[in-house]
Amino acid sequence: MTLAGWIDQYTDRDWQQSTGGTVRYALIGLGWWTTDVALPAIAESEFCEATVLVSSSEEKATRIADEHGVNHGISYDEYHAGTAAEAYDAVYVATPNAFHLEYAETAAELGKGVLCEKPMEASVERAERMVDACDDADTPLMVAYRMQTDPAVRRAHELVEEGFIGKPVQVYGNNSQPLLEMIPDRDQWRLDSELTGYGTSVMDLGIYSINTTRYLLRRDPVTVESRMASHHEAFADVPDERSSFIAMLEDDVQMVCTASQRAHADTQLKITGTEGQLELRPAFHGECTLHASRGDVTVEISHASFEAVEEMREEFDYFADRLLSGREVYPDGEHGLVDMRTIEAIHRAAESGAPVDIGR
Template structure:
């Protein structure tokens, strides 16, 4: 069986903790190159995983010009996503890019254009689109199990380490971009619609928080078509929580845990006085999304969470930031997307303890 060869671009925590271990679980993917700013760490990771090629960032174009990889996984700070993805796409390499896809609408559009011009696929790394519990929840809502979904509420939080690059304003870091995007993306697919207005408030803590360059927390309200409302809080200053609740005209569903990749998704559906609970199997989210993307490449089938999916979230994220900065509601104008996660995208793959953290 042919395997898609990946070059990991940015060998930081998420690559080491999740992507690199997951590749070996896929069956249709392999890691053949590492691009990193630390030659020492890259060499250790390459030896551990049996990766033949190591490149510096200055050698990135050299890597793209050589026949060592079919695709790149871009796990760099947000502000670097567009540059490295566009260069890969123009070289004919498929690109799996961590979210948020980029920092501006123009960057997202340039990434999409590069993919269209070369024919290489651009996929935004929405791992939950391949996770069985998330997809089942969406399909049960679409089937009418809770009636018409009217409200969405979520909290995603943890206490961030002060040296985390996600706290750097220059990288477009912050709780909204890092974890709030999961809440936003969930609401969009639960309502099968795009938000039309954003209101938001930021908090910089009480002076003792670890967060310095970015806000500690952000509270967001989104208005959707047909009078639907979504609210969520994303925070780097509160103990770990990741849950969301959907209220419909005939019932409700709560996912708790709902977002993190380290824990199995657990859901509680309720219709009147009747409630049912279901815990889904623990699956490797990163292996699942990588296997799915490789299947898309192997079968010449464009991925569902493409550049347009990433652009839709970035457009909303930017409106939320403007709302928080100005104190005024901000309009959002995004065309409705006709595709959403479906059961054929689910990939259930075992987790592994084989990883090296540096």
């Protein structure tokens, strides 16, 4: 395919199999991401409808449901009891990490599809239990890696597959943000190890570099080395206010990544091959822009060049399309487990000061 032809197809839904139908979602966890991002994305979607909101109290859930024109607002206890189960087909789990498992298990028992936010859980063991619960109930499970539905990322993968950069050689990724400026609460769950899991910067931010690279290259990490530090008192309960790691991927592709929850906002991912280079900048927040270079040719493509594509809308529609068509889900739970095992290995490597092999 020529670059011109490739650009013409930039926003195509290459994954879509369904031509009609609706999947009704119950949204579990009503933080700002759900109310400000997920609900508007579903409202703009082709195959989705939000019909149930689930929160810590029925009063809160009902209030927010009324604000957004959603039919049902129920509490967590009511959800586990099966209240309004007839009103939804799938759940979107957007609670703090350490609570994902219990809501996925209930959805599996009720026969509902599960779209679970990343990282899957607070630990590898709990993520494995989620996969087992969904497998045992024959319930579709998808991990919400929204970058995999972004056109810039999907087209970058196609360029890699078609040999645009030659053989992949190295990767650099960074994801940083000033968390305490964004959410000025030192008691927030991302700084509580019992809720977030192994840490905060790699779990919440570094996972973007890890998973997007895995999607682009179809290569998984094999070994990792890592360094971490926490200086600010708000980060006393987590080890990785600042983090960096080196990973060796399959086929000896080397990856260097940094992530911090207390730094200037910046997101980028650069993949260099023997013949060319692809860079996503900004990569993970804002409108993802793709820079493709080979020889003396450089192409820059941003969302501004096309009708805006909202990756969360695409994510919800993608999962709905899989449910409506009966097609295989990607990324599924087994895919998400690789990231969980990689993150756990990164933290072990930081503790030991030595390279760690990633378990399977």
